[in-house]
Amino acid sequence: MKNLKIIVLFFTATLFLTSCSRNDNGGDPINEEELITTLRVTLVTNQGPNVVIEYRDLDGDGPNAPIITSSSDLLANASYNASMVVLNETESPVDDITLEIKDEDIAHQFFYQVGGGLNITNITYLDLDENGNPLGLEFSLQTGAPSIGNFTITLRHDLDKFAEGVSEGNITNAGGDTDISVTFPLVIQ
Amino acid sequence: MRLFILFLFFTSYIYPQVCSETLEGSIEDFHDGSKLIGATIIVVGVEKITQTDLNGNFRLENICPGTYTLQVSHPECSTKIVQITVPNNGKLTIKLEHHLEELDQVTVKGSAGIDHVTTQLENKISSDQLESLSYANLGDALKLLSGVSSLNTGSTVVKPVIQGLHSSRVVIMNNGVRMQDQEWGAEHAPNVDVNSAGSISVIKGASALQYGGDAVGGIVLLEPERIIKNDSLFGKTILTAGTNGRGGTLTSSLTKTYENGWYANTQGTFKRFGDFEAPNYVLSNTAMVEKGASLRFGVNKFTYGFEGYYSFFQNELGILRASHIGGADDQFRAINSNRPLVINDFTYTIDNPKQEVTHHLAKVKVFRRLTNFGKLETQYDFQFNNRLEFDIRRGGRGDKAAVDLELSSHSLTADLSYDAHPKLKGNAGILLRYQNNYANPDTGVRRLIPDYDKLDAAIYVLGKYRLDDFWTLEGGFRYDFNHIDANKFYRKSLWESREYNLEFPEIVVEDFGNQILTNPIFNYHNFSGTAGFRYSFLKNYDLLVNYSLATRAPNPSELFSEGLHQSASRIEIGDIRFTQEIANKFSVALEKKEANFSFTINPYLNSIQNFILLEPVAIEQTIRGNFQVWEFRQTNATLFGIDIDGYVKLDRNFSVNTKFSFVKGNDKKTDEALIQMPPANLATYFHYKNKKWKNLKLSLESNYVFRQNEYPETNFEIFLPSTNTFALVDLSTPPDAYHLLHFNADADFKVFDNSVLNLGLTIHNIFDTEYRDYLNRLRYYADDLGRNIIVRLKINY
Numbered sequence: 014m015k016n017l018k019i020i021v022l023f024f025t026a027t028l029f030l031t032s033c034s035r036n037d038n039g040g041d042p043i044n045e046e047e048l049i050t051t052l053r054v055t056l057v058t059n060q061g062p063n064v065v066i067e068y069r070d071l072d073g074d075g076p077n078a079p080i081i082t083s084s085s086d087l088l089a090n091a092s093y094n095a096s097m098v099v100l101n102e103t104e105s106p107v108d109d110i111t112l113e114i115k116d117e118d119i120a121h122q123f124f125y126q127v128g129g130g131l132n133i134t135n136i137t138y139l140d141l142d143e144n145g146n147p148l149g150l151e152f153s154l155q156t157g158a159p160s161i162g163n164f165t166i167t168l169r170h171d172l173d174k175f176a177e178g179v180s181e182g183n184i185t186n187a188g189g190d191t192d193i194s195v196t197f198p199l200v201i202q
Numbered sequence: 203m204r205l206f207i208l209f210l211f212f213t214s215y216i217y218p219q220v221c222s223e224t225l226e227g228s229i230e231d232f233h234d235g236s237k238l239i240g241a242t243i244i245v246v247g248v249e250k251i252t253q254t255d256l257n258g259n260f261r262l263e264n265i266c267p268g269t270y271t272l273q274v275s276h277p278e279c280s281t282k283i284v285q286i287t288v289p290n291n292g293k294l295t296i297k298l299e300h301h302l303e304e305l306d307q308v309t310v311k312g313s314a315g316i317d318h319v320t321t322q323l324e325n326k327i328s329s330d331q332l333e334s335l336s337y338a339n340l341g342d343a344l345k346l347l348s349g350v351s352s353l354n355t356g357s358t359v360v361k362p363v364i365q366g367l368h369s370s371r372v373v374i375m376n377n378g379v380r381m382q383d384q385e386w387g388a389e390h391a392p393n394v395d396v397n398s399a400g401s402i403s404v405i406k407g408a409s410a411l412q413y414g415g416d417a418v419g420g421i422v423l424l425e426p427e428r429i430i431k432n433d434s435l436f437g438k439t440i441l442t443a444g445t446n447g448r449g450g451t452l453t454s455s456l457t458k459t460y461e462n463g464w465y466a467n468t469q470g471t472f473k474r475f476g477d478f479e480a481p482n483y484v485l486s487n488t489a490m491v492e493k494g495a496s497l498r499f500g501v502n503k504f505t506y507g508f509e510g511y512y513s514f515f516q517n518e519l520g521i522l523r524a525s526h527i528g529g530a531d532d533q534f535r536a537i538n539s540n541r542p543l544v545i546n547d548f549t550y551t552i553d554n555p556k557q558e559v560t561h562h563l564a565k566v567k568v569f570r571r572l573t574n575f576g577k578l579e580t581q582y583d584f585q586f587n588n589r590l591e592f593d594i595r596r597g598g599r600g601d602k603a604a605v606d607l608e609l610s611s612h613s614l615t616a617d618l619s620y621d622a623h624p625k626l627k628g629n630a631g632i633l634l635r636y637q638n639n640y641a642n643p644d645t646g647v648r649r650l651i652p653d654y655d656k657l658d659a660a661i662y663v664l665g666k667y668r669l670d671d672f673w674t675l676e677g678g679f680r681y682d683f684n685h686i687d688a689n690k691f692y693r694k695s696l697w698e699s700r701e702y703n704l705e706f707p708e709i710v711v712e713d714f715g716n717q718i719l720t721n722p723i724f725n726y727h728n729f730s731g732t733a734g735f736r737y738s739f740l741k742n743y744d745l746l747v748n749y750s751l752a753t754r755a756p757n758p759s760e761l762f763s764e765g766l767h768q769s770a771s772r773i774e775i776g777d778i779r780f781t782q783e784i785a786n787k788f789s790v791a792l793e794k795k796e797a798n799f800s801f802t803i804n805p806y807l808n809s810i811q812n813f814i815l816l817e818p819v820a821i822e823q824t825i826r827g828n829f830q831v832w833e834f835r836q837t838n839a840t841l842f843g844i845d846i847d848g849y850v851k852l853d854r855n856f857s858v859n860t861k862f863s864f865v866k867g868n869d870k871k872t873d874e875a876l877i878q879m880p881p882a883n884l885a886t887y888f889h890y891k892n893k894k895w896k897n898l899k900l901s902l903e904s905n906y907v908f909r910q911n912e913y914p915e916t917n918f919e920i921f922l923p924s925t926n927t928f929a930l931v932d933l934s935t936p937p938d939a940y941h942l943l944h945f946n947a948d949a950d951f952k953v954f955d956n957s958v959l960n961l962g963l964t965i966h967n968i969f970d971t972e973y974r975d976y977l978n979r980l981r982y983y984a985d986d987l988g989r990n991i992i993v994r995l996k997i998n999y
Binding site: 077 | 526527528529531532543544594595596597598599643645646647648649653689691693694695696699714716717719765766773822823824825826827829921923926
């Protein structure tokens with residue numbers, strides 16, 4: 014019986030001695046490392062002012078809706094060169110994810126889709142990955158007559174870049190996982 | 203089958219007297235009342251032994267007046283302990299129950315069940331059945347029992363569902379220790395190796411209050427093999443190999459026992475499978491590795507004893523690659539494709555997404571028998587559970603876990619049982635538990651479950667009174683106190699959108715800009731209870747009627763979830779306003795038990811107040827496209843259903859048994875069906891057994907799973923940028939009914955003097971049927987498992 018008491022006492026002591034936790038101060042907040050908050054597209058033409066369109070969602074998958082902005086409408090019948098920046102603005106300093114995409118260029122590709130009656134044609138990739146396949150951080154496009162519609166930019170990773178049509182910018186056979194899928198309502202006038 | 207000495211009760215004899223009393227009686231088969239010849243009767247403490255004669259009668263002479271414990275055993279029956287008083291009026295009749303093996307399949311423990319419950323059904327899987335399932339996981343093994351189904355994430359993450367309820371509502375007791383292994387998540391399987399258990403029972407309700415008051419669904423009890431009190435050394439090794447997954451399991455155990463009560467048992471399991479296969483394709487990235495080991499030692503003396511136990515469990519499970527979904531666009535593509543979007547060649551390699559779970563469990567138990575009273579048992583246990591989830595991540599972060607949770611639990615319990623009175627038995631006990639959860643911040647992903655400290659305290663009393671040969675009453679009460687002290691970071695946008703800022707401003711500790719640190723503290727007072735009776739009538743009929751009240755405090759996942767749950771590709775949001783779930787369960791069971799014919803009919807009604815469920819409510823736009831938002835919600839729910847078991851022995855060789863389960867869940871607030879209710883299921887087993895020829899056993903199982911026709915519609919529309927159209931994502935329509943056939947054969951071969959080799963063959967899904975199961979969360983993406991041929995080699999030594 015004496016042994017029993019000692020054992021019980023011992024384990025009770027263990028119970029309370031080990032009761033100090035590692036998280037008494039609550040720790041530090043974690044900023045989602047892989048979060049993409051911002052996609053900024055700068056469209057440059059020699060026929061008029063630059064146009065910047067931006068998708069920004071600072072709370073990621075939180076309840077706040079994204080803010081989609083456009084600095085001005087696109088000019089009709091113009092050719093634009095576009096370049097994109099991808100950011101995580103919850104980090105300080107801001108994390109430029111564009112660099113990460115460039116580093117892993119063979120695993121990434123952007124796709125562009127025009128919807129509604131939007132008159133955009135001749136979308137052409139201007140950059141290539143190590144294997145000579147398109148990446149799409151830079152591209153060009155041609156606007157037509159004044160119109161309104163959707164312009165969707167998709168970033169896939171771990172896709173099959175060699176599948177049929179993928180290097181021409183056709184997403185159908187690409188597969189992979191979607192990192193970015195953003196639709197901009199655009200106006201050409 | 204060996205005989206073992208069960209519990210030996212200390213018996214006291216009073217003052218010296220003339221010892222001239224005679225004790226007479228007979229021993230009968232519990233099932234059919236036939237007289238048992240050659241049963242051994244031992245008067246414990248007096249060392250008087252006798253055997254029954256050809257008429258099943260026995261006679262003991264020269265006994266002093268007093269109270270004695272008789273230990274009655276028979277080669278074909280479970281040993282029984284009976285308390286008697288001398289002088290005894292008239293002849294004593296003691297009924298023994300046949301071994302479970304005699305009834306062949308899953309049977310229900312009879313009234314001899316001293317330890318668990320009397321008025322609620324307790325279904326048991328025997329060690330024989332467990333041995334043939336050594337390659338399976340706990341969830342699949344439990345599906346042998348009626349009323350038990352499973353919630354799967356693929357084929358390797360399998361959670362038991364008892365009468366429609368799962369996760370935190372199912373308490374799992376592993377050798378007397380309540381598992382604390384983050385059981386809250388739908389894709390968190392129990393961290394238990396079935397090979398470490400000697401038997402597994404399921405109690406379909408909360409009436410076993412000594413294990414917890416929150417078992418709204420039920421209790422799974424894994425118990426180690428009973429220890430024999432003699433000098434021996436024995437062991438067994440089981441090797442299985444399966445064609446599906448091209449892998450197998452090796453499990454071995456060794457037990458040493460001594461006459462003086464000391465014993466030691468060690469056991470280990472290694473399991474490895476590559477990618478599993480559906481009938482038409484490889485289920486890429488579903489390989490798994492599992493390791494388990496346990497060590498048990500102690501001493502079992504007449505009046506005292508102790509046991510030390512340690513078990514280790516670790517697994518690494520691949521999650522079907524094609525189920526990893528970026529956003530609604532990907533989800534639409536995946537669901538609308540007949541085949542998984544990713545099919546690679548077969549491999550043993552496990553890539554992301556995957557889980558790695560490690561569980562340590564250690565316990566020390568001491569007991570002492572109290573003269574003329576019962577037993578006092580004290581136990582301390584420690585558990586450590588580390589859960590790592592790896593995801594497909596950008597920027598070379600794949601090697602870094604996306605979820606890294608460490609859960610440590612210390613529990614101290616004391617249980618005092620009373621069994622001195624022949625008709626009244628009882629237990630009373632207390633529990634103290636401290637638990638800490640630590641979410642490693644190095645993941646670079648916001649904490650899924652926050653850091654928290656939890657304290658639990660409980661007290662319970664339960665008792666059972668046997669009125670006469672017909673009536674037994676049972677009742678109990680339990681009070682639990684839970685205290686949770688968490689450090690939770692909220693995104694400010696969520697904190698405000700749920701109006702926590704108005705309701706809980708006092709819990710904010712620090713503002714970090716877009717996140718705030720809060721310190722929620724919750725105290726829950728939970729009351730639970732049970733009351734019931736058992737009525738034995740006619741010949742071998744029993745009626746069990748039970749009411750149980752279970753109260754369950756919300757778990758950390760229900761309280762604190764907020765954010766994208768990658769493995770489910772949905773945003774999950776909990777609520778800190780949740781109160782306890784309160785379940786009132788009524789169950790009735792009618793049993794008939796005979797060697798040639800037995801059945802059980804068990805209807806039940808479970809009315810649950812503040813039932814917490816998780817369901818899709820909205821679509822949220824993120825940069826990766828649209829995601830479904832699933833919110834936890836509290837409602838009032840009713841579950842009712844029926845489980846039926848039947849067994850017929852046609853002749854000496856042939857027998858049939860069947861089981862049917864049906865459950866219906868209703869949300870009383872919306873008057874809709876509850877989500878994720880198991881569909882009706884009918885299984886029939888045809889057995890052939892030939893004891894004379896190598897103990898050959900053949901069985902054919904037919905398993906028909908009906909289509910679930912009652913479900914809430916939770917489909918949603920999404921915008922598909924690729925086609926510039928809107929499309930319906932059908933998440934709710936259940937898959938079609940399916941029928942599977944399985945075959946099993948085994949036979950015994952004597953290899954050496956003391957060794958028996960058992961060879962077995964199992965063919966699972968004989969016709970390679972394509973099917974999808976409503977309760978498999980990956981059913982949207984791939985078919986379930988195809989044919990699997992398993993060979994099994996077991997050697998006892």
